[in-house]
Amino acid sequence: MTRPTVLILSLMEEKYMYPIFEPLMSSMRAVATVKLVTRAGVAKTILSSNTPPTAVLSIDAAPTETKYTALNNQLVRYVEAGGIVVFGCNFSNHLTSKRAGPFFRAWGVPWELGDYHRTTVYLNKNDVPGLDVTGLEPSYSVKALNLAKVLPNLAVYSPSSSSRTESHVFAPTSVDASQTPAAYTAFAAGFMGYTGDVNAEEPTTKIIMAMLHLPVDGVGPKKADRTSVVTTSQETILQEDVRQLGGTIVGTVLSGGSSFSAHRSTARGIPPRVARTTPRPREVEVEARAARRNVVDRRKREAADKIKEKGNNVFKAGKYQEAVQLYKKACSTYKPLPLYMSNLAAALLKLNRWNEAEIAADHATLVEPTLLKAYFRRGVARRHGGKYNGAIRDFERCLKIDPNCPDSKKELAATKKERSAHEVDEVDDDSDYDTKLVFDLGPDFAPERTIHVLDCPSDSEDFRHKGKNKGDKLPCRYYNHDGCRFGNSCRYKHAPDDRSIRDELGRNVCLHFLINRCKFGSGCWYAHEKLYLPSNGWWNEENLGGWQELYDFVKGSMPDGVFDRIGSAMNGTADTWRIRKNLDLLMDDWIDAGGSDQYSDNYDEDEDDDDLYALGTSLGRGGSRRQYEEEMEERERNLGFTDSEVEELLCQGVKPWDDDAWDVLHALNNL
Incomplete structure (x- = not known):
């Protein structure tokens, strides 16, 4: 018996998504010949050949773009002649309302974009045209971009009247039971399907296999790999983690209170x-x-x-x-x-x-x-x-x-x-x-409690990129703003450090900015935006978690080295058992700089000198660092540039205040 052939369209080449859909790919490879193409011309050639594929799966939304209109029209003709086309995987992540209308009209259906949420949906066990639902899950929880205006008999799954949005962030609300995360329709002699799942849930893998007319009985990873992803716009967790801890999210702190020591009802x-x-x-x-x-x-x-x-x-x-x-x-x-x-x-x-x-x-x-x-x-x-x-x-x-x-x-x-x-x-x-009183800041300040709720920031090589040659000590301004096109060859640092915190876009956000103490404004090489930081971080507390107050208290007597001591506690990168040691070193530097006179008004001389703030630890030894502050002073004078950078720009006939100054410098450093 001839094995079916499945053509995979990956025209956007989002290779970072491939591991997420590997269970689907391995399931298809087990029963079919799979061909993945990344060029529209190659896809057209295969579709128009004497031996066209049995089915086509578009794993991104390239067919909805204007430049791929000819390819989409060819897909329509392919289905009209008896083929099968399914749009799924990462397709819904790029589907916009503006493009969805013309796209679905080309396929002769009135479908429109619906709501985006997680809810429990139930299998349509009636006759979905051309779809064998045997082996599909009777119900499952899925986060998806749903479709509206889909006829009930074309909806593979639909929520029930009792379905509610499921989120670890927002309160549950009712959902539109007429919308569907998966639709399938006969089109002339062939079939067209859509799945809006954004997380590659195992039941969705079965749906896509069924839509491609491939067997679903072998779908599913090994038992050890059955942990599925639950993603919200704020967090990514593992359902296995939730089960092991009785429903508590690992690595994130839920709102709502404990009966123990509540603070502002949290x-x-x-x-x-x-x-x-x-x-x-x-x-x-x-x-x-x-x-x-x-x-x-x-x-x-x-x-x-x-x-x-x-x-x-x-x-x-x-x-x-x-x-x-x-x-x-x-x-x-x-x-x-x-x-x-x-x-x-x-x-x-x-x-x-x-x-x-x-x-x-x-x-x-x-x-x-x-x-x-x-x-x-x-x-x-x-x-x-x-x-x-x-x-x-x-x-x-x-x-x-x-x-x-x-x-x-x-x-x-x-x-x-x-x-x-x-x-x-x-x-x-x-x-x-x-x-406990720490630096006389009151009971709300406890730096050892700082947790960066972005659980796993190392999602790419950028997290480890330290820069090359002379740029290795300077953060890449482009990377932290609009993106760096040089990648791993960039001479500047993409990795986070003790003066920044990683956000959900992988950028490094300025800690000075978060405590309203950055002097460089738009000229700062770090990002100045909180929008993509988790909403329940200390940066959104009324007193900024006490960090601003601590910074100001120490900065007056010790002009450098503050973030060298507290930055890793603020951004959550320090080992929990080392944070207090860093505070000891901070206090030591501060006293060496003359801060003890300022502190004497609040310090009981009868207390042990080795336990300045009743934490049961002794002071460590540390030295002050002037290099960073000197560089900061240069950049303050020069609109964000160092003296050597200004000299290099002037040699090229460019002034620091010119609009293209940063672009010129970046190009020079990457020659």
């Missing part, structure tokens, strides 16, 4: 995500980058889980120091998940490293406010560190989560007894991070 002081009333102009690009990040995210999670399991094994063997290193490695390989940090706290407790154990457990409770083990381990660490009131609060929290926990009851009774023996004030001993 969980643990983290502001809620703000519902966006209008779509962002580059939302399609955001979704594409999120999909790529998910591929990296999943690979890192699997590697980190293996390291964590090694840590569990050595912990059971009593090798606690080795377990500490493995748990930290798991965190750095992926990210500090609550489970990793809670296990780290357990290993640190075995080594009597109370302060470090408290920090690790505290991070776990921040991300997962119902993780009993983390509260218990933090309570043990606080108890042994003499922080009795904080320990009592933790054990009481444990009993709220599990009123019958015998270990919590035992520890609570013992801690209260020790507090009485040490005559600690029962009102507060200032041991809880929620009430």
